[in-house]
Amino acid sequence: MSLIDYLPIAIMFGIAVGFAVASLVLSRLIGPKNPTPEKLEPYECGIVPLQDPVQRFPVKFYLVAMLFVIFDIEIVFLFAWAVRFHDLGWYGVGAVGVFTLLLIETLVYVWKRGALDWNIAHRRRRVVDRQLREAA
């Protein structure tokens, strides 16, 4: 092992930094400049903002996003297994099966706990219903 073995990493790093710097410099140099009040607004999604977003809005998508990440990561592990499928044989099938079962168990659990209810009011109503039932 010597420093020369890390040369590809250094080149990769240089390309990454160079691309970012070149993009910024080039767009500043050759891009047309025609500012209007709309263009100077903070970028939101391409549409001119109608009002200041100083209000609370639900972020219920975060639960879905978290679940997505979990199953996304599962795919990473499955790829590693797929590459070595023949070497690992039935043992690999069994191991990956256990792994997948644990993930499915997680999904079933959070589903049952109401993590996939998009309508939060509905979820809250079910909680109230249950409390009433338990009180009765």
Place this chain on the structure above:
Amino acid sequence: MVFLSLSFWREAGGAMNVNYLSVAPELILTVAVVLLLMIDVQWKPGYRWWGIAAALGFAGAIAASVMQWVGHRGEDAAEYFRGMIATDGFSAFAGILIFPIAAMALMTAWPLVRSLGRRGAEFVVLVMIAAAGAHLMAAASNLVMLFIALEVFSISLYVLAGFTRARADADEAALKYFLLGALASAIFLYGIALVFAATGTTSITGIATFLGNELLFRPGILLAGIALLVVGLGFKVSAAPFHVWAPDVYQGAPGGVTGFLAASAKIAGFAAAARVLTVALDARIEDWAPAIGVIAAVSIVVGTLLAIAQTDLKRMLAYSSVAHAGFILTALVGGAAGVADMWFYVATYAVQVVAAFGVAAVVSGPQQGPAPLADYAGLSTRSPGLALALGLMMLAMGGIPLTAGFVGKAAVFSAALDADYLWLVVLALVAAVAGLFFYLRVVVLMYMQPAEGSGSVPVPLGARIVLVVAAVVTVLAGVVPWPLLRWLGEALPG
């Protein structure tokens, strides 16, 4: 077809060097966790079922650890799963220690669990997963495996620290713990990368073989890697100067869970440190031992001085845990020769800290974060049993003879003396005497001050059992420490 597939199974398993006993505690706890959650979400049997599932899981994990101990104590490590898992007396003893401690902590936390409603099931599950991760840290035989175990363990603890969402200081504790813990994990991971760059392997025994056979002419990368590994583990065990998170986290976390945070982090962190330093990096002891000595000295001084200034029991115990981290590190300057002494101190301190925070959970409330010392004035008249238990734990932490704390301190000091660290021992002795001040202050407060509140303090059954067990262990290990010390001679990493 079935027979065919079974033979395939064995063949692949043989190449992988699969051994289910080596991960049996983790497997048993995982099965218990899955059953606990699925049965709870389907039939909603409530907290009694959580208790049964947790008790079965921990009993199975302890039994598996005892089986490992019987088969592997005092022998060289046996490596399984392509060198990922090591089974030896060291990992077996870590299981025998961590699972009862976790069960005890869960018993003191039981009023908290019951007050959480349906979320209590997840609390119990997180304690079980954290315990499994802690044991895996002691059994990991590859730095990558060690990192995964560290994350399993730490992430569970971050969530536990902020489990009572209603209080802002619990949220603050969890966020601080998470951010600083994630930073520590990143530093640790960078250390793994640098050690890999220097030695070409992440296997702990592989690193030991490489460093034992090769002479590095330019060890800069290796030394930087060792430094980062030490810093990362120093964060986890709250050694100064990496301790700044500890007081806020211990004070803000709900009373029921603080004992587990403190005890399990010490056990898992020092188990990992002992295996990495005395096995993988044994050939480099001249490089890391002085650094460990300085960190130990700084921890002892900073922890002792700041503990004196505290007016909150949990905050005081947090700074005292910084000082104890220093005392435990004192054993490690001797390298492999000090591991048995480290184990004795860690084991007895874990019992003491679970019991002390258990008393705090009863007196100040299982949901509460802060535990002002004023609450403990005259506790001996309100609840003689609690005062006796907390007083005994304070004396043990202070290192009074006939308690386990005295034997532990004597053991780590002798380990440091054997390694010619006289300055460290003298400093630690002075600090130990100074530390007696704030431990005895609690005793004086409980026995010689008039009670602020009135009426007796009801003690839940779980906490009562834990306090009796902890008191018996603390006195027994202080009066007749030889059996335990002899066993620990066989609990060394190979």
